[in-house]
Amino acid sequence: KAVGFRGGTAKRAGQGSAHTAFRSELRMMIFYKKGINTVFTLMLAGILILLLFFSSINFICKTEFLLSNIILSIFNLLLFVFMWIIWNAYGKVSRKLKDFPYYRIIKISAVCLFIWQLYLSYNIFFAAGWDAGTVYKAAETVAFGDVSRLNNNYFSTYPNNLFLVSVYAFVLKINRAVGIFPAEYQLMSIICLNCMCSVVSCVLIYKILVRFLNEKYAFVGFVLGVITFGFSPWITVCYSDTTGLLFPVLLLWFFVLPENGRRNMILRFSALVLVGVAGYSVKPQIIIIVIAAVLTEFIYILNEENIKKLALKAIMLLLGILMASALFHAFDKLYEREGFVLNGDAAYGMSHFFMMGLNEDRDGVFAEEDTLFSKRFRTKAERRKANLEVSLERLNNFGVVGYVKHLVKKLLVTYHDGTFAWGQEGNFFKKYYDEINTKAAPFLRNVYYPDGKYYYIWSTAAQAVWLMILLLCLLSGLLVNGSNSDNINIINILHLSVVGLTVFELLFECRARYLYTYIPIYCITAVFGISPLMSKTVKITETKKFLK
Numbered sequence: 001k002a003v004g005f006r007g008g009t010a011k012r013a014g015q016g017s018a019h020t021a022f023r024s025e026l027r028m029m030i031f032y033k034k035g036i037n038t039v040f041t042l043m044l045a046g047i048l049i050l051l052l053f054f055s056s057i058n059f060i061c062k063t064e065f066l067l068s069n070i071i072l073s074i075f076n077l078l079l080f081v082f083m084w085i086i087w088n089a090y091g092k093v094s095r096k097l098k099d100f101p102y103y104r105i106i107k108i109s110a111v112c113l114f115i116w117q118l119y120l121s122y123n124i125f126f127a128a129g130w131d132a133g134t135v136y137k138a139a140e141t142v143a144f145g146d147v148s149r150l151n152n153n154y155f156s157t158y159p160n161n162l163f164l165v166s167v168y169a170f171v172l173k174i175n176r177a178v179g180i181f182p183a184e185y186q187l188m189s190i191i192c193l194n195c196m197c198s199v200v201s202c203v204l205i206y207k208i209l210v211r212f213l214n215e216k217y218a219f220v221g222f223v224l225g226v227i228t229f230g231f232s233p234w235i236t237v238c239y240s241d242t243t244g245l246l247f248p249v250l251l252l253w254f255f256v257l258p259e260n261g262r263r264n265m266i267l268r269f270s271a272l273v274l275v276g277v278a279g280y281s282v283k284p285q286i287i288i289i290v291i292a293a294v295l296t297e298f299i300y301i302l303n304e305e306n307i308k309k310l311a312l313k314a315i316m317l318l319l320g321i322l323m324a325s326a327l328f329h330a331f332d333k334l335y336e337r338e339g340f341v342l343n344g345d346a347a348y349g350m351s352h353f354f355m356m357g358l359n360e361d362r363d364g365v366f367a368e369e370d371t372l373f374s375k376r377f378r379t380k381a382e383r384r385k386a387n388l389e390v391s392l393e394r395l396n397n398f399g400v401v402g403y404v405k406h407l408v409k410k411l412l413v414t415y416h417d418g419t420f421a422w423g424q425e426g427n428f429f430k431k432y433y434d435e436i437n438t439k440a441a442p443f444l445r446n447v448y449y450p451d452g453k454y455y456y457i458w459s460t461a462a463q464a465v466w467l468m469i470l471l472l473c474l475l476s477g478l479l480v481n482g483s484n485s486d487n488i489n490i491i492n493i494l495h496l497s498v499v500g501l502t503v504f505e506l507l508f509e510c511r512a513r514y515l516y517t518y519i520p521i522y523c524i525t526a527v528f529g530i531s532p533l534m535s536k537t538v539k540i541t542e543t544k545k546f547l548k
Contacts, residue, residue, distance in 0.1 A: 033488055040495035041477030043502060047415050048470055050408060055416055059409045060363040061424045061512070063417045066460040069467060076468040084534075102215040106206050106222055110199050113230055117195040123441040124448050125191055125236040129427025132239035135161050136187065139168035144176070147339025156346035157375075162335045163281035164240055167193075169338070185433070190238040197246040198235055201520045202226055204249045209527055211256055212487045217527050224523040227465050233422060233448040234516060240283040241420075241516045247279030247286045248497070249520035255293045256490060273320045277327040283517055285504055292496035296489060345379045351387035353508040358394040360402075363409040364510045407506055414505045414512055418466030419459050421512035423450040469522050473498070475529030487528065494525045 051069050065072075127133060134154055141150055142165060155162055168190050175181055175189035202225040209218035234242045254272045259265040272290075279286035294317065301310045335342070352374045357364040373390070377383040398406060423429070429449070435441035446452035480491055501518055505511075515522075 036495050044474040059412050060365045065463050066456050072464040114199045121191045121236050123444045126429050127431035129430035130425040135164050138165045142169040142338045143172040156343040194235045194242045201249050204253050221527040229519045241513050244283040244517040248289045273323045277324050288500040289497045292493050296492045351384045355387040355391045357508045410510045414510045417512040418463035420516045469526045472526035472529035476525050479532035
């Protein structure tokens with residue numbers, strides 16, 4: 001549209017240089033699209049090959065299931081064929097039913113899901129040990145206790161958990177003021193927060209997908225969210241994995257909102273910064289989707305050849321960094337007011353978690369000996385130097401083949417568990433509560449407690465659902481045309497986020513539960529795998545009918 005045929009030789013020469021620049025930027029954009037799509041597809045294909053054919057390898061925190069991954073995948077395939085038949089049959093009916101109330105069903109289902117989660121939690125909830133217990137105890141102390149008894153040593157080492165303490169303490173104060181749950185059961189008030197994060201995440205999956213696909217596909221995304229994290233017992237654990245569930249999908253929602261007017265743009269930008277800082281303070285991995293979205297947006301602005309828009313976005317990015325710094329500083333002041341006295345030199349940096357990720361004996365999972373090693377050093381500089389020295393030594397000991405084998409085990413640790421390492425942390429069930437409902441509580445605990453009679457039925461079903469989502473995610477890479485798809489912006493963000501999260505787990509300490517916060521992103525990606533598959537099968541069906 002910028003090209004004309006009038007104006008003489010000089011103008012045409014200028015247009016020629018503009019054409020050259022445009023072609024260069026276009027090639028960069030296509031390379032970015034196809035590059036991200038290719039890396040994502042190869043990565044998911046490799047992960048699924050490992051899960052299907054190499055799951056017999058022994059690794060730390062391995063969860064056993066009633067059926068093998070291959071059998072579960074065959075079952076998923078048969079189920080998918082059945083659902084495809086139902087989908088086509090429903091398509092004929094839905095054409096007659098013009099206005100099917102999808103969103104009304106979503107709202108009713110969300111309320112029912114929240115009630116179910118509260119009922120489930122009230123029957124199976126328990127006090128956890130490990131980090132979750134430490135955070136909850138600190139929140140209790142900040143809310144009602146003697147702040148001189150705060151565990152400053154732990155929070156000096158892991159300051160990333162301070163924000164959770166502040167949030168949980170605020171919830172506990174509200175519960176005490178309203179008087180919903182008595183002191184012995186006040187943990188349920190934080191579980192209510194987890195349930196809200198879970199339900200809102202399901203609804204946001206629908207609202208994001210309906211912007212890019214039709215309501216039927218958005219409804220499928222909502223259902224995937226319900227059967228993965230909606231029915232998961234992780235809502236009963238008050239820690240960053242469940243509380244952080246809302247942040248990646250909420251950030252994605254703000255990114256896809258249209259910028260209609262200056263006021264909406266400012267509100268959207270402010271919300272992104274606030275949610276991004278809060279999400280990073282809950283769990284650092286959450287920032288990965290922000291990086292993916294910002295990178296994708298800048299690539300597409302370059303393609304538009306809009307210098308003013310590019311300059312505006314660069315200024316906004318700089319302002320965002322400044323606002324984020326101010327928010328982090330405000331949070332530090334809040335922690336001081338709450339009574340925390342921290343030693344800045346005691347904090348473990350990324351070099352510690354990188355070293356731990358190279359621990360061969362623990363397959364990159366948490367290692368007590370590495371924690372004790374890092375604790376020996378008084379300053380950050382000394383600790384960083386020692387961590388990097390050990391890391392280089394471990395890399396040299398691995399060799400190329402040994403390191404590849406180590407990465408394979410880390411991938412299995414991270415992806416081979418549809419329960420997301422439920423019950424795997426040390427002292428996971430620290431304190432049990434009385435069975436209030438004498439009929440429902442024993443049954444539900446038999447389903448969700450690892451020593452329960454029906455636990456392996458639930459865990460195997462959870463694994464089957466997780467394998468199905470991974471397969472559909474792979475289809476989103478195989479079937480999406482990177483240069484022509486109208487939804488390529490959102491798909492690039494999704495793919496780059498999953499790749500970034502996986503690389504993060506390969507480089508640093510890994511856990512299956514570290515993926516839990518990003519399950520809504522995997523569900524949305526899975527639906528983008530269903531959509532082109534259904535479109536292609538519908539076209540084939542219509543072609544056959546036409547030929548007949």
